[in-house]
Amino acid sequence: MKEGDTELLMEIARFETSVDVEKDYRIGWSWRHVRIWPATLSRLFKDGYLDNVFRSNSYTGYRLSEKAKALVLANQEKDTDDSQTAPLLKPSDDxxxxxxxxxxxxxxxxxxxxxxxxxxxxxxxxxxxxxxxxxxxxxxxxxxxxxxxxxxxxxxxxxxxxxxxxxxxxxxxxxxxxxxxxxxxxxxxxxxxxxxxxxxxxxxxxxxxxxxxxxxxxxxxxxxxxxxxxxxxxxLNPYSRSEFLTVVRGVLVRKENLVEEMAQDIASRLDGISQDVRDAIRVARLAPQVGVDKAISLLLGSEMNER
Ligand SMILES: Nc1ncnc2c1ncn2[C@@H]1O[C@H](COP(=O)(O)OP(=O)(O)O)[C@@H](O)[C@H]1O
Ligand SMILES: [Mg+2]
CATH class of the missing domain: 3.40.50.300 (P-loop containing nucleotide triphosphate hydrolases)
Structure with missing residues (x-):
């Protein structure tokens, strides 16, 4: 179970109690009704928290499973103790x-x-x-x-x-x-x-x-x-200088696993030399072998001479 899933199930439970499921949702509700992404629902289904009561090419109808209802019940009891929990994160925010x-x-x-x-x-x-x-x-x-x-x-x-x-x-x-x-x-x-x-x-x-x-x-x-x-x-417009710095720092830390200082260093040294995030990624990949400065001059030599 992923973080936040319990909250999602609670949210769905609130939806189910707010409507007449037997009358209006006999083929189950769909992702649009609960405003939860289809992929998330299908994961909850695979984990046994949802029953799939109807499926066609254009409609997949779900209901909370008994397993999910038990979980919701347990959490509702807990909720009364610590009702000041963080606001619900919708999967769309992901x-x-x-x-x-x-x-x-x-x-x-x-x-x-x-x-x-x-x-x-x-x-x-x-x-x-x-x-x-x-x-x-x-x-x-x-x-x-x-x-x-x-x-x-x-x-x-x-x-x-x-x-x-x-x-x-x-x-x-x-x-x-x-x-x-x-x-x-x-x-x-x-x-x-x-x-x-x-x-x-x-x-x-x-x-x-x-x-x-x-x-x-x-x-x-x-x-x-x-x-x-x-x-x-x-x-999409090319990044401004400050956007470029932010994007490069983020990409190098999150995707290339660089430490913050190294990412910052590469970003600021490329400032004014390149506006291409892919250049920064290449520099980051060569830097462990030859150092940042050398990597930049090897990769972007001609651009640097033109300045
Ligand atoms: N705003 C951004 N946030 C995160 N990564 C970015 C951003 N801009 C560029 N990148 C990174 O730059 C590289 C190129 O991005 P990509 O989506 O392939 O660009 P495009 O399709 O526009 O040429 C990817 O490694 C991507 O992760
Ligand atoms: Mg592309």
Missing amino acids: LFTDIIGHEDVKELLKATLLAEKPVHIMLTGPPALAKTLFLWDIEQTFGEQAIWLVGSATSKAGLWDLVAEREPKILLIDEMDKMNTVDMAALLTLMEGGRLVRAKRGRELDINNPLKVVAASNRLERLSPELRSRFAIRR
């Missing part, structure tokens, strides 16, 4: 926590993911601004419900069949600018009406539950105006 900054983009994507009907989002902008990371995080949270495509690899036979078969709720497309025109055309119809023409026998997706597309692209020029107009295009 999403994107490894991404530093970009707060408005996070908010936009969360709103999109919770929305009933699709709004497609395209993240665009120069490299190393966490565009791919956003897609990754969504895939992590939504698991099976998300399908990941990379533009340059789409044309592979059977790929659209996979989309038709799995009926994902979310399509994640990275490097969209590299997608070929045929696949782009297929995507066009898919985004409009949930109809998938590239799959065998023109299989149709569940139109009542059309999918959402979240895409990333360095460039927009290669995308046709029709396709562009189907997306809300969200531009």
